[in-house]
Amino acid sequence: MQNLFKWILRFKAVKSRKTYFSNIRHHEIMLSDQKRCDGYRIAISTGVHNGQHVLDVGTGTGLLARFAAQQGAYVTAIDNSCKILRVAKSHPESIGITFKRMNSRMVKDYFDVIIFELFGSFGLNEGVLDTISDLRYRCLSQNGEFLPDSFELFCEPVHISQFYNILPLESFGFPINMPIQWHKIPPECVTLLRDPVPVWTCKFQDAIEIPLNLFPFETSDVPDAWAIFFRASYRGVTVCESLPFHPYSHWNIPIFKTTLRQVHLKIVDTFLPETWVILSI
Ligand SMILES: C[S@@+](CC[C@H](N)C(=O)[O-])C[C@H]1O[C@@H](n2cnc3c(N)ncnc32)[C@H](O)[C@@H]1O
DSSP, X not given: OHHHHHHHHHHHHHHHHHHHHTOHHHHHHHHXXXXXXXXXXXXXXXXXXXXXXXXXXXXXXXXXXHHHHHTTOEEEEEESOHHHHHHHHHSGGGTTOEEEEOOGGGOOSOEEEEEEOOOOTTSSTTSHHHHHHHHHHHTEEEEEEEESOEEEEXXXXXXXXXXXXXXXXXXXXXXXXXXXXXXXEOGGGEEESSOOOOXXXXXXXXXXXXXXXEOOOOOSSOOSEEEEEEEEEXXXXXXXXXXXXXXXXXXXXXXXXXXXXXXXEEESOTTOGGGEEEEEO
């Protein structure tokens, strides 16, 4: 019964994400994130070489595919959304790139480099772990690489600017042991209380253990909230991140409003943010 419920939630989430990404407005926001675009351009200029076979998973408007094509690679670019692929194909520098409307599960060939940007505000909620785990065994050639190649998830105590300072439930006398749900706020309203330490890391090349129960380090300051951020890197260099460092990224920051100094992050399903809660330890 619980599995059926989870399946329905997943089905609904996949459908709403398809609708979301077929809307060009959301891609305009991603393309305007200079920090993200520069990070990928630099990483692709290091990791992709002339004559290599490259797969761009979830190509959207084709930005990463064009960076790879500029390196002289043979590029196949796929996306679930037919509408956004038409936009990708219309770009004059897309000539020579093979665009296909398909889900990554339908890809059959092998590639030297698989590039992707499948990160939502929660880092893992666009199905990146499922997609990459599947492609790793079926489509990555021997000595092939993922770009980005590693991922860090953060759950950090933060201060929130006055503008967003909604009081947490516990300040109204509610018990602190109930699960705390998230809000999303712009990164410029968040200040970190310490140097961030990842609560979970993975290498996309390896078999990945899905995070379920995470215990961030306790904080000595009283926070306004605990916030989720992520960072994706390639060969140790940041490709994209939602950490609230200036210049800010386009990703909003999920925050759990609580002044608790020691918390426990529980993730039932990485793909479904509604299952992410914070509990007191
Ligand atoms: C965050 S956008 C990134 C778009 C583009 N790569 C960029 O960097 O601007 C993710 C895109 O991946 C597509 N997508 C997500 N999962 C996919 C999958 N498993 N197979 C094919 N396309 C997928 C979505 O439709 C969406 O267009």
